[in-house]
Amino acid sequence: MNRLILAHWRSTTSGMTLVETLVASTIVSLAIGSMYVGSMALQKSFRAAQHYSSTHAAQLRVLDYVSLDLRRAFAVKQSNKEITMLIPDYYDRTNPSNIKARHPRVEKGRIVYGNANGVKVRYYIAARNDHTGRAVNDLFREEAGVSRLLVSGIQEFEPGYEDNDPRRQIVKTSITFPPIFRAFAVTDAATKNATATHAATMVRNKREDAALN
């Protein structure tokens, strides 16, 4: 009886030939290899898309900040990768929990709030090394000497700045965060052009740029 059972078991678990095993192994290897390569590509693509999306959102955020300040500025100046401006000293922060608007007054023909010299706002970058040792930049907005981080770990911040409007009221800015993943071997310039975000902002107040000197 035992022999019968063993015979039956052997008959149902007959092995594969060497050729079959080799073919199967090859197919499985190819399949796993393809899956690995595919998953790596997918992951890379996902990370690239996520990076592009997040940096694009960061670009918009920075431009929104810059445009907001430019619209209310009365003096604007640009230097190397920095934008500096003066905005009215509008807020009475005597009581931080109850910030009020100041009353306007006329001084030398100009509307001023609080300190006639206004409040200095500056956008600038500061270099550092990230945890991998790679050089990256942080982008800050400084208001009245207090800096606040806007974007962290960016590769480049390039404030394009056109100030050739004859009435000097239109200021154009552009910001580029080059992507970490590139599908093709394109040049840096082409990549920057393709990923730059632009804004043209009208400075609503009459400019008194001399106040920044």
Added chain:
Amino acid sequence: MQPIHRPRQTQEGSAIALALITTAILTILGTTSFVVIQNRFKLAHQTAAWQEALLPAEAGIDLAVHEIRKNLYVKDLTTVFASPEWTRGEPIADSDNDGQRDAGESYTDLNTNGEYDSGGYSKTVSFGSREASMTVYAEQLNPVTMGKRAEDEPYWRVSSIGTVKLPPAASSVGGEGFDVKLRKLDFRVDHRTGIPLPVLAGQNRPVPQATRRIEAIVKPVSVFRLALFGTESINANNHNPVVDSYDSRDPNKSSYNPSTPWIPGTYLAAKRQQNGDIATNGSVIDAGGAHIYGDAATNGGSVLNADNVTGVITDDFYQEVLPVSTPKAPDGSDLSPSAGTPSTIRGTTVIDATANTVKNVVVDRISLSGGNTLTLQGAAPVNGVVPPTYVQIIVKGDVSLSGQAKIIIGTNVYVRVFIEGNADISGNGVSNTNSPLNFQMYGVDNYRRNAAGEIVKDASGNAIIDYGTIKIAGNGGFAGAVYAPHYDIEMKGGGSTDNVFASFVGHRISMNGVTSVHYDEALADGALVGEYKVVSWFEDNE
């Protein structure tokens, strides 16, 4: 005994486990992608809503300025903001609909001064079933608290909040903390007022919103905001004149001394300013090589011989021209002259200006020759300071000064002259040691009228104007301002020291031999209001 089928069972179990693991991995991947995408989508939508909120906020400013400009045409303030959509005071939650704010009723502190204000006018406009709205509040500012004189025209402060609703499902903020600090979206409570957001019918939670608040200061601008404004043309093609500016209120821009604020500063070439702007509603300015220290603007035309124009040359200028009519009594009748004033001025005359109220003088003409003078006398000094006094002269006919004749304006006397005829101010001109603002001359509109007093129109339906003339001799001296859109203004001279301290508005303006026109920038802040201009713009993102 049944055979053992273990190998087959092992294969089946492995397949199920593999399928479950694969499904789990795919689910995790899908969920992660979905969360990431949803967050990005939420951020994009919220960013767009925040951007869109700027549009109604700015539209609110435009709406209020449009309403304020009604002042230019209707001098009765009760008609300004008379539209039923405008209500007095800041917007309130008027629960009992009695039209006023009662204790306990909340309000929107649009000017963010921490208290309810009832003096201004407010209005709310909604679009698309309240998906977007603007709420605007406009209030006059006390000139004294603005650092101006009590008698100055008041500025306006306009506060506007633009609101765009977010989808109710957007119950949390997308993006990072930096986005939150910038956009300050409201999900349950209006962060500006602390008032809970309303829950709309059929929904179980408030509709989140994005808001933007703008504050603009609107300034009344005098009709004398330019050095030269010709509605038709400007011709400076003679003797290379100079047009520049100074500010009689600023020690850096004139001889003004802050320790004697009642004495206006005078022009100093060393403190010359670059606001001697010239402009025309027509198409031609012939600068003629004149040294224009300021801008030159035409309406679709060109500036000829503009080598010495220091400012910007533009061709998109247009300024509305206000009608000029003889002042009337409040009931619309002709103005009666004040007691004791002359009915004609043909020889040496002295008129005492009065404080607080304007002395009205109505004469058929002013005709001075030889050594005759017209003296407009001010008040005696009080503690060393001469108080302001006022006189208004209505001339039904011509004004003529010749020989050595001149008009003398006393210290701190404000004079307004309305001329219905022509004017030739030669002789020794107008002696005005005050600011040019103290002597304002208005040329009354010269529409051609028929026997019934109706304005005659040409075949195209345009009113026919018989342009008058105003001639001013620079060598006689002139410090004042002229507003006469229905007059051709000729500044004539011949000397090398001609200086006119003035602003001119006329039909055609020509400078024939006058060396210099110095525009006092203080003129833009006084006299007849000709425009309202946004001079300060601030977006409040607290």
